[in-house]
Amino acid sequence: MIDVTIPTALLRHYAQVRKWTETICRPLQKEDYVVQPVEDVSPPKWHLGHTTWFFETLVLKKFLPGYIEFDPMFNFVFNSYYESLGARVIRTDRGNLSRPTVDEIYKYRKYVDSAMEQLLAQPLPEEAETLITLGCNHEQQHQELLWYDIKYILGNNPLFPPYNESPAPETPRSAPMHFIDMEAGVYEIGFAGEGFCYDNELGRHKVYLEPYAIADRPVTNGEFLAFIDAGGYREFSYWHAEGWDWVKRNNIQSPMYWHFDEGRWMNYTLQGLVPVDPAEILSHISFYEAAAFAAWKGLRLPTEFEWEAASGKFPWGQRWEWTESAYLPYPGFERVAGAVGEYNGKFMVNQKVLRGASEFTPTGHSRATYRNFFHPHLRWQLTGIRLAKTLKPSL
Amino acid sequence: MIDVTIPTALLRHYAQVRKWTETICRPLQKEDYVVQPVEDVSPPKWHLGHTTWFFETLVLKKFLPGYIEFDPMFNFVFNSYYESLGARVIRTDRGNLSRPTVDEIYKYRKYVDSAMEQLLAQPLPEEAETLITLGCNHEQQHQELLWYDIKYILGNNPLFPPYNESPAPETPRSAPMHFIDMEAGVYEIGFAGEGFCYDNELGRHKVYLEPYAIADRPVTNGEFLAFIDAGGYREFSYWHAEGWDWVKRNNIQSPMYWHFDEGRWMNYTLQGLVPVDPAEILSHISFYEAAAFAAWKGLRLPTEFEWEAASGKFPWGQRWEWTESAYLPYPGFERVAGAVGEYNGKFMVNQKVLRGASEFTPTGHSRATYRNFFHPHLRWQLTGIRLAKTLKPSL
Amino acid sequence: MIDVTIPTALLRHYAQVRKWTETICRPLQKEDYVVQPVEDVSPPKWHLGHTTWFFETLVLKKFLPGYIEFDPMFNFVFNSYYESLGARVIRTDRGNLSRPTVDEIYKYRKYVDSAMEQLLAQPLPEEAETLITLGCNHEQQHQELLWYDIKYILGNNPLFPPYNESPAPETPRSAPMHFIDMEAGVYEIGFAGEGFCYDNELGRHKVYLEPYAIADRPVTNGEFLAFIDAGGYREFSYWHAEGWDWVKRNNIQSPMYWHFDEGRWMNYTLQGLVPVDPAEILSHISFYEAAAFAAWKGLRLPTEFEWEAASGKFPWGQRWEWTESAYLPYPGFERVAGAVGEYNGKFMVNQKVLRGASEFTPTGHSRATYRNFFHPHLRWQLTGIRLAKTLKPSL
Amino acid sequence: MIDVTIPTALLRHYAQVRKWTETICRPLQKEDYVVQPVEDVSPPKWHLGHTTWFFETLVLKKFLPGYIEFDPMFNFVFNSYYESLGARVIRTDRGNLSRPTVDEIYKYRKYVDSAMEQLLAQPLPEEAETLITLGCNHEQQHQELLWYDIKYILGNNPLFPPYNESPAPETPRSAPMHFIDMEAGVYEIGFAGEGFCYDNELGRHKVYLEPYAIADRPVTNGEFLAFIDAGGYREFSYWHAEGWDWVKRNNIQSPMYWHFDEGRWMNYTLQGLVPVDPAEILSHISFYEAAAFAAWKGLRLPTEFEWEAASGKFPWGQRWEWTESAYLPYPGFERVAGAVGEYNGKFMVNQKVLRGASEFTPTGHSRATYRNFFHPHLRWQLTGIRLAKTLKPSL
Ligand SMILES: [Fe+3]
Numbered sequence A, B, C, D: 001m002i003d004v005t006i007p008t009a010l011l012r013h014y015a016q017v018r019k020w021t022e023t024i025c026r027p028l029q030k031e032d033y034v035v036q037p038v039e040d041v042s043p044p045k046w047h048l049g050h051t052t053w054f055f056e057t058l059v060l061k062k063f064l065p066g067y068i069e070f071d072p073m074f075n076f077v078f079n080s081y082y083e084s085l086g087a088r089v090i091r092t093d094r095g096n097l098s099r100p101t102v103d104e105i106y107k108y109r110k111y112v113d114s115a116m117e118q119l120l121a122q123p124l125p126e127e128a129e130t131l132i133t134l135g136c137n138h139e140q141q142h143q144e145l146l147w148y149d150i151k152y153i154l155g156n157n158p159l160f161p162p163y164n165e166s167p168a169p170e171t172p173r174s175a176p177m178h179f180i181d182m183e184a185g186v187y188e189i190g191f192a193g194e195g196f197c198y199d200n201e202l203g204r205h206k207v208y209l210e211p212y213a214i215a216d217r218p219v220t221n222g223e224f225l226a227f228i229d230a231g232g233y234r235e236f237s238y239w240h241a242e243g244w245d246w247v248k249r250n251n252i253q254s255p256m257y258w259h260f261d262e263g264r265w266m267n268y269t270l271q272g273l274v275p276v277d278p279a280e281i282l283s284h285i286s287f288y289e290a291a292a293f294a295a296w297k298g299l300r301l302p303t304e305f306e307w308e309a310a311s312g313k314f315p316w317g318q319r320w321e322w323t324e325s326a327y328l329p330y331p332g333f334e335r336v337a338g339a340v341g342e343y344n345g346k347f348m349v350n351q352k353v354l355r356g357a358s359e360f361t362p363t364g365h366s367r368a369t370y371r372n373f374f375h376p377h378l379r380w381q382l383t384g385i386r387l388a389k390t391l392k393p394s395l
């Protein structure tokens, strides 16, 4: 027997999530929706279509009887990396596609939304609810990427157009950094309790942590400027081997979006190009830069376990904080079969875990157990640094 | 003393040329203006801006007193390969720029056009007239590229959108191919007479040609299909060394825009995807394919001199016809100094001359002495094949 | 006060290590010493020189009064990745250097060895002993690489020359695979006790392991053949994302050195090309292949902690066994300053830990705490697979 | 009936050519025979084997009854770009092959030479004589390449070993440069008369030349130093578009083998590193550099026709002189079928003709009609510059 309920709350949630995606895009010009300046950045119109395609393909086709696809070609255009659902558009090619147009994609969204409303007006099997919840979380993930990508598209245009004209939020003055001591012992790691989480947070398990200390706030622009001024980008001993290669090959001299212009550091923000604010929390740095900064300080980054174990003792959520941990499955992790499993379960060998959340993370989409992960050289995300150190180990 | 006249005819010509550029773009969606799927294809909005920038920078700033630039950043965005005019946007980056928007660029065109009308209402020094004439020819060249680029953008989209819905022009049935015999002797080559020509047509000079014969019409799709069916793409002995590498590296099996689908060859045209018409003149082939086809026939391509010497004896103008000639300066060629010289005078080592014109060539922009040139692997232009053979040489 | 002793045992050890390097090279032709077929393989003559350079630069110049360098240019030629010791020959360039010749390098070895004997005949400060011990271990590491590189050079030559003509060691018949159950709990990890170890084994610390089981022997060729026959190389769901890219980009269809020839799998060994022996332990597979094989079995690879905790319960030492663990520093790890620190302490982001040892590992150079590490796509080393599985976790 | 003679003179010629190849190699160490530092340089041992393979495959197998191949695998190892003779070793891989050894290759040479002597002791069909003559010319071409490659291998080694210790030949003092005026008119171009020539010299034909002048001697090091000192490598207007890209991408600042060291220009020669001699004829420059130098002088390079027409009026033969001409077939050129045709007849699109000969050209291997050709960026050959200019043209 299948468990069915009328999911009014889910409908409300669905509608809110879907609307927020479009709100993010409101200030864009049509041209901004189309371009893909580098491989990792997707055109905003692709995000609009791809998140919609998720509901059409994984929910409507299966659970809404008589549902007719908006356009069968869209499966080809808006599929992502899900190999089990068929041929996909090569990722680097997204920015080459002028069609479907932005207007057509908004029509597609409307069409799917109204079918979803129809579906959500009836009692639903639990599997459908689960998939819709997953679809909302999927769209929230893409909302954060949408922010990154919009910022990249505008911030790498020689005209430096602002995203909007409203004043930037005021930066809270940073207090001195303190370290929180954590005792050695066995800690429990991973998601527990009710509510949604991703597969990779499951497999709650124990870890033993040696004694350590962790900073009560992230590093600021001003603190990172001191690293630059001390020649941090020119001294190989602070860097991982690949990090040093990356610095030299790309001639890296500052965080992304910083430009040294007429004697001072400028920073591209959503409000346009402004002077770097030393009190603001640092952002847009790679794992390599985070680790090199820590090495210069004689400190290190926390592991993801250290971060989670201490996360109740400091405020977090403004930046995704690089950890020293490689992204590996938790003990007992088992991949769900099929497309959903593929969505959740694809482990990459060369990725680092980031913990926390950012100013771009949608409300209600952050958890202390959330495991974000990126390649170590990427910096178009809202990344930051939290420092840690080992206390006298027990052996 | 400077020669001045009121250039009414030039104003009319200017207005026609400028209007035609916009007419070509009329069926486009805004999104189509933005993308750059491969390096050689420029976004249509770039062509609109770049041709306008030419008049602003080389004419208005110099000859219209009190002229104020529309936007000083546009010099940076719309400059092409003219190194002497300052830093340029890296060519591969054009497709990354969502701003300036299409609307802003049309405003830019209007702004410059109205300044040009003002300028052309007065007596003008001869140098200005020369530059305006050059600017019109420059824009006509870009009109042809605009066609190529629009076709590429639409024809490489998985939705294969047609450029317009109007029926394709009817294909004239091809008569059997005949060869025209040409006698040995000294011929004169290069531009003579009044009117506009490019620098590279000047340096009229004599060449001695051994006896040869040249086809009275270009090769058709049907004739090229026979080459495909005979395994022409798989037999290396027909190909230049680089051509064979190119075939293998890119897995080339047909002209560009041809797709073998459900047992038959389809062809993307401005009217969408249609079956290949065997009677139609072949197009979108590289120099390598042209030369391999000729080798398979036991024939060869003409040199540019053979083509020009015989050009009064056959109809031409539907395709740019690859010649065997490398693009080299004529004897006595001298480069004009400055930006205009750079525009005219940049010789590339590895380019082949094409002669003729195409269906996309604007009216009044073709001459028997016109020397077009492209890298031998390119095929997004409207290229074709005219066959030739050597008759018993004189020595 | 400096601690000094006459290091007779160390001299004997030094002499043995140095001699073994030359013994490995004895069957080579001079030409075999010179080539570098791929970036990761170094020319044997480079290993001969580089290991010698270590003693000259880090020991003799510092501790043997009046020592005169053999050739100052050799510092430039035989330096490895130690950036703090000055400019280095780009690694990919090693195979381009015909000089110094093999004879000159053997002279260099003799010259340094006789200086070392002189040094080792006297009482030595402890720091010198430590460096000499490190130098011997360094040379032993290069001995193992020498085997890999020799095998690669001969095994990628179309003539498939055998390294020697002596019969291959007999393969022990593999018993059925059993799994050893391990209980949950806190385990101690890292080097303890006397004797030499590398920096990266220090920082002995506690880890908590959930209950797991680990195989009592590595996977055989026969077991891996079943994976091939089941289409394992063609089913993306078994693979990490980068692994699948690697398979497709390189068209991988079998372990390295396997060739499918006239209906059967052949294997290049030091005795030449022979049929694959199903009973032999599998070798020359990448981390990606190891992980995909495990996924196909519904199992996984062990972590390096699981491996070390259980290492007393099974025989090991025939293959370097890939673990699931990324190569990260242990808690409390601190890099020694200077060249030695650089030698020990360079962490790479994208490397996987391998545990165990191989048939090529010199006697006395293996420990249960030894942490070997390589990029996940490499397979010219003597790698193998040990399977593991999670038992019911405790939470 | 087949024309047969006893080819005593041919045997003598064969023996001399074969011996000279080995004489060139005499000062080499075994290691020098093996390496391939860049794609265009072949290992000397490959030249030794490949030239031998030519006689074995194209002559002995066909004309010496009962001839047994030395080793059937050698066909695979020593084949060059001749696709019609079967699979070939990828060219970049030559430097990876340590086997066959140098000794084995000298045995191979001896084996083939003694079979050739046996063959040449009897009356031979004309086709065999033709092929043997071609094989000797082929080996002479490779002798010149052997010099280039040896110089490259030694000259790019950080030890800069001299090829031999004998003193460099004395440089004749250069007289002032004069220009020889040539009249307009029809000239005959291409090989005429008895004796050997390559296919590409045939098709003797008429060309019309406008009046021009050509220098009576090549450019010297001192004259080129003036170009460097005048900033010639930093001013893009002198350069072809690809040439300028090449300069910037490779950071070119001088001819190959020149090193600016402690305030003066040094030059690697076969006698080792010596100061640049301003009176010596310039060498090791690319077509791009030759053309840029000429542009800086307000002059140009001659065409290959201008060079040949005037070649009786000036001494030549010390450098291969770049011409402005692309390498195209002469009118009426027809490729011979089969492997020999492939050897002669492969036209590359992007190559420039060089005329003359060099100090490395074997005696008896130069002709005024000889057409050498290389890609425009290459400079490991013995290239030079002869200047030309257009006189007032006739039209
Ligand atoms: Fe997605």
Ligand SMILES: [Fe+3]
Pocket (backbone or CB within 6 Å): B050, B080, B138, B142
């Ligand atoms: Fe232009």
Ligand SMILES: [Fe+3]
Pocket (backbone or CB within 6 Å): C050, C080, C138, C142
């Ligand atoms: Fe080493």
Ligand SMILES: [Fe+3]
Pocket (backbone or CB within 6 Å): D050, D080, D138, D142
């Ligand atoms: Fe050859």
